Amino acid sequence: MPKFVVVANSEAVIKTITDVLQADGADAIALSSLAELPAILREVPVNGILLDLVTSAKATAQEKRETNELIQLYPHAKTKVIDHEVKILGNSSSFQHFIQECRSFTPRVIRRGSRQVRFIGFLLSTDSDFTDADKTVTLNISDDGCFVYSTGEWKAGDRVWLRFSENECVVQGVVRWWQPWGNNKRMPGIGIRFEFSQA
Known part of the structure; x- marks a missing residue:
């Protein structure tokens, strides 16, 4: 069952949105402010x-600064309730269409470690021999993984290898999520979790 976070400081608004979500087979977590979101x-x-x-x-x-980047990692929409009907603002699609789009997004949690915006060039491959590698770049990176630019077709669970151009270091990873090219005006790419072997 898909799960949504609903941020609204009005109980009536929360109830209306939650009722529509539940009628569409989705679950909701209600928050009264952006400060609760992280x-x-x-x-x-x-x-x-x-x-x-x-x-x-x-x-x-401060709440907007602390949550804006996190919100961008998920399908999101601003809503307005008018006469018990939920409207999606700035988007021609209906509320039900937005829910359907979100069903294809793999639910995930945000990383606990800090992430840095770093553009590091590397080769990305689906095999350890790098026989068919793509030249690409990280958009952000943490101790646990990175988000990299890619217009390829991926799915969660795909195994990948990264060879960083600065030091020829090779790291193995797993695709955790995929943002397709041309989808919702977001940067295309994949979220990768690093896998380090035990020495």
Whole structure:
């Protein structure tokens, strides 16, 4: 069952959105502010985030700074409830269409370690011999993994090898999630979790 985070400081808005989600076979976690979002995303795998327009507009500058990057990692939409109907703002698709799009997103939690925006060139391959490797670059990296630019077709669980050009270091990893090219105006690529062998 897909799971969504609903951020709204109005019980009536939360109830309306939650009712529509449940009628469509989805589950909801209700939060009253953006400040609560990071803790939930570290613990609970979710398919998407729904932000009430009024709640989002009233959030403090610090709350917006701390959550904006996290929100971009998930399918998300700003919503407005009008006469018990949920409207998606800035998007021509219906609320039900947005829910369907989110069903194809692999639910995940955010990493606990800090992530750095770093553009590091490397070869990406589906085999350890690098027979058919792509030249690409990291967009961000942490101790546990990285997000890399790729327009290829991937699926969660694919095994990959990375050979970094600076030092020829080879790292093995697993694709955790895939952002297809041309989807929702987001950077195409894959989230990779590093796998280090025990010495």
